[in-house]
Amino acid sequence: MEFQMSATQPKHFDDLVDIKTVMRVLKRSRASIYRDIKNQVFPHPVKVRGSSRWRSSEIHEYIENLPRANDL
Numbered sequence: 001m002e003f004q005m006s007a008t009q010p011k012h013f014d015d016l017v018d019i020k021t022v023m024r025v026l027k028r029s030r031a032s033i034y035r036d037i038k039n040q041v042f043p044h045p046v047k048v049r050g051s052s053r054w055r056s057s058e059i060h061e062y063i064e065n066l067p068r069a070n071d072l
Helices: 019-026 030-038 056-064
Strands: 046-048 051-055
Touching: 019 030, 019 051, 019 056, 051 056
Parallel strands: none
Antiparallel strands: 046 051
């Protein structure tokens, strides 16, 4: 993934990513992401000056909890 911690950032620092990044990483549409937020299966964004941003740690956790193809 493209969001990674740099050596100069404190360990507790959590990158905030925009919807375009989330869409690109998950290969999903904006509508499907917001539908899953509404259905409470995807993390809610935080608002930063009126813009929606997601914590990279929550996106990583979401990906880790997705079922694998051999689990289906």
